[in-house]
Amino acid sequence: MKFEKLFIIGICLVLALALFTGCGNGEEDVEENGEAVEANGEDEEKETEEIGGEDAEFYMEAGHVLDTGHPYHKGLVRFGELMNEKSDGQIALEIFPNQQLGGERDMIEGLQMGALDVTLVSTAPLEGFSEDFLVFDLPYIFQDRDTTYEVLDGSIGQGVLDELEGSGLVGLTFMENGFYHISSNEPIVEPEDIEGVTIRSLENQLQLDAYEAVGANPTPMAFPEVFTALQQGTLDATAQTPAVIYSQNFYEVQDYLADTWHFYAPAPLLISEQTFEELPEDLQEVAREAAEEATHYQRQLIIDEEERELEILEEEHGMTINEVDRELWQEKMIEPVYEEYSPDPIDPELIEEIQAAH
Secondary structure (H helix, E strand, O other), rough: OHHHHHHHHHHHHHHHHHHHHHHHHOOOOOHHHHOOOOOEEEEEOOOEEEEEEOOOOOEEEEEEOOOOHHHHHHHHHHHHHHHHHHHOOOOOEEEEEEOOOOOOOHHHHHHEEEEOOOOOOOHHHHHOOOOHHHHHHHHEEEEEEHHHHHHHHHHHHHHHHHHOOOOOEEEEEEEEEOHHHHHHHOOOOOHHHHOOOOEOOOHHHHHHHHHHHHOOEEEEOOHHHHHHHHHHHOOOEEEHHHHHHHHHOOOOOEEEOOOOOOOEEEEEEEEEEHHHHHHOHHHHHHHHHHHHHHHHHHHHHHHHHHHHHHHHHHHHHHHHOOOOHHHHHHHHHHHHHHHOOOOOEEEOHHHHHHHHOO
C-alpha cells in the first residue's frame, strides 16, 4: 500500500508540475494561513518522519507545507504516535514536510483520490467545499484562546467540518497556526498608526478589506516574496503568527511587533474518506481519539513556543513588542467587514453563534 500511494502521488505531482509550467505561473502553491516554507531563500530539510513499522496493517502517509520545527509537524508526529500506541502497532504514519507532496491544494486532492491519507492545512483551500469556512477569515471572529477552542471543539466547529461530508475528506479536528501579530518598521499601537502603511496581505479579498478598514495600504503578495520586499522597503509591515515571524527571521528586517491578534489561523486536520472507511470501527475511534489528544498537545505547544519566541525576539533580536488596545482595532475592523460579507457569502447566524460564545 505504501509504494502504491507514493507512485500515485508521484504521478499527480508530475501532472501538476506540467500544468504549473505550462501556465507560466512562478508562484508556489502554498495556501494562505499555512505559509512559511522557505526561510528567506535558504534550503529547508526535506526528511520524512515515520512512526511505527512498515509491517503495520494500516500504513498512512501525511503531508504538510511547513518545516519540521513548526508545531504543524510536531502535532502530526504526536498524532502518529498516539494512533500507533492506541492501535497496538496496527497503524503507522509517515510524515512528509516542506511541500514534498505539493501545496495544500495538491494534498487535499490527494486525499480525495485516496493517494494520500492525512494532511494538516489552512482553511483557505476548504472554502470551495463550504462557504462556512470563510467565517474563520473574519477579523476578530476569535478574541481569546479559551473561547476559540470552545467553538472549534464544540458543535459549531464540528458542524463546519461536517460540511466536508461527501467530498472525499473527513475533518477530524482543528489544530492551529495561531493569532496574527503585526511586524513593522515604525511602531504600530493604535489603528491610526497603520494609516497609509503598506502592509502585506494574503491574496484574499476579505483580508484586503479588513486592512483598508483601518486605513492601511494592503498589498497582496505570495509569502516567499515577503522577506525581500520588507528588506527592500517595498513593504512597511506584514502580519503573521510569532512562530512564522521568528522562524522566518523577520526580526532582521523589522524592528517592531504589535500583538493585535486581528486574525486567527485554524488548521483543520483531515483524513482521506477512503482511508477512514477502510479502517474498522474500533480503529476509526482510535484515529478520532488520537486526533483530539494530539490537537490539545499541538495547541499547547503553540502557546508555549509563542511565549519563548516573543521573549527571544525582544531580548536577543531587539524587537520592540507593543501591547495594543484590541477593542479599538475591533471597532475599526469588525463593522465594515462584517457588513460587507454577511449575509452573503457568510451566514450571519454562524457569526452570531460564535460571537455569543465570547
